[in-house]
Amino acid sequence: MALINLNHTDDGYDAYDACPARSVQQETAVGAGAQILLLALLGTAIGMGTAGWLTGLAFAFASWAVLSRALHRSRLPSFGPANRVTLGRATLVGGVTALVADSFRSAPPLSLLVGLTAVALILDGVDGRVARRTGTSTPLGARFDMEVDAFLILVLSVYVALDLGPWVLLIGGMRYVFVAAARVWPWLTVPLPPSTARKTVAALQGVLLLLAGAELLPRPGNAGVVAVALGLLVWSFGRDVRWLWRRSRVPAAPVTAVRELVAQ
Numbered sequence: 371m372a373l374i375n376l377n378h379t380d381d382g383y384d385a386y387d388a389c390p391a392r393s394v395q396q397e398t399a400v401g402a403g404a405q406i407l408l409l410a411l412l413g414t415a416i417g418m419g420t421a422g423w424l425t426g427l428a429f430a431f432a433s434w435a436v437l438s439r440a441l442h443r444s445r446l447p448s449f450g451p452a453n454r455v456t457l458g459r460a461t462l463v464g465g466v467t468a469l470v471a472d473s474f475r476s477a478p479p480l481s482l483l484v485g486l487t488a489v490a491l492i493l494d495g496v497d498g499r500v501a502r503r504t505g506t507s508t509p510l511g512a513r514f515d516m517e518v519d520a521f522l523i524l525v526l527s528v529y530v531a532l533d534l535g536p537w538v539l540l541i542g543g544m545r546y547v548f549v550a551a552a553r554v555w556p557w558l559t560v561p562l563p564p565s566t567a568r569k570t571v572a573a574l575q576g577v578l579l580l581l582a583g584a585e586l587l588p589r590p591g592n593a594g595v596v597a598v599a600l601g602l603l604v605w606s607f608g609r610d611v612r613w614l615w616r617r618s619r620v621p622a623a624p625v626t627a628v629r630e631l632v633a634q
Contacts, residue, residue: 393448393449394441394446394448394449397449397454397457398434398437398438398441398449398457399434401433401434401437401457401458401460401461402430402431402433402434404458404461405426405429405430405433405460405461405464405465406427406430408461408462408464408465409422409423409426409427409430409464409465409468412426412465412468412469412482415479415482416469416472416478416479416482418468418469418472419472419475419476421471421472421474421475422468422469422471422472422475423468424471425467425468425471425472426464426465426467426468426471429463429464429467429468430464433460433464437457437514440510440513440514441510444508444509444510446508446510450501450504450506450508450511451500451501451504451506452497452498452500452501452504452506452507452511453497453506453510453511453514455493455496455497455500456493456497456511456514456515456518458493459490459493459494459497459518460514460518462486462487462489462490462493463490463518463521463522463525465486466483466486466487466490466522466525466526467521467525469482469483469486470483470525470526470528470529473529473532474532480584480585483529483583484580484583484584487522487526487576487580487583488580490522491522491576491577491580494515494519494573494576495573497511497515498515519572519576520545520546522576523541523542523545523575523576523579524542524543524546525542526542526576526579526580526583527539527540527541527542527543527579528542529579529583530579530582530583530592530596533589533592534582534589534592534593534596537600538579538596538600540600541575541579541596541599541600541603544603544604544607548607548611557614557615557617557618558611558614560614560617560618562610562613562614563613565610567606567609568606568609568610571602571603571605571606572606574599574602575599575602575603578595578596578598578599579596579599581595582595582596
């Protein structure tokens, strides 16, 4: 993963390129190590089965591999404080993933599952603030944050679906269906305008799924909570797809026309 430019022979230049790359690589390795340590703690505490271990280790390896490749391609000079927060949140998500996988064998301690998920959701509002305050916002950091969020929602939807039925999986799978559809219809890849409503709906998905998974309400109440989450998500995705479709009808639209579309 070293970012040494082999076309240069100046030792100082090569060292300057190599040191940041080595530092970034070490931080991703530390993240993978923290993930394995968390799995070991969970395994010791609850006697986690094979499915939980294999799923947790697969998550740790896949996260490390994908993140390392993305960092190599982006050539960031440093990992950054906001990405460290997101990496810590990804570690917690890996723990939640292992617990959910193990739940097919036996129900995990609910307090442990809820605790890890709650901390991960709380930290979701921290990494963005850290990035803005430190001036370290990057497209990679935003994508990293989004992927961790999406995967946590997918895992929570799997857990809640065990009780309420497979229809809950629509919540976790909708974003991935959108990504797959974008490969068929490129107009779906156009960047969307900022939207507070979209961010609010996305944040509510994890909170409402956690509420349903915590079993604080009777089963009909949990079903109602998840139905609200799904309805909000369908509305949000429908709103964005409609905007993208209308934008695709005017590919050469002037700035004023685009602003009118955003305002609607």
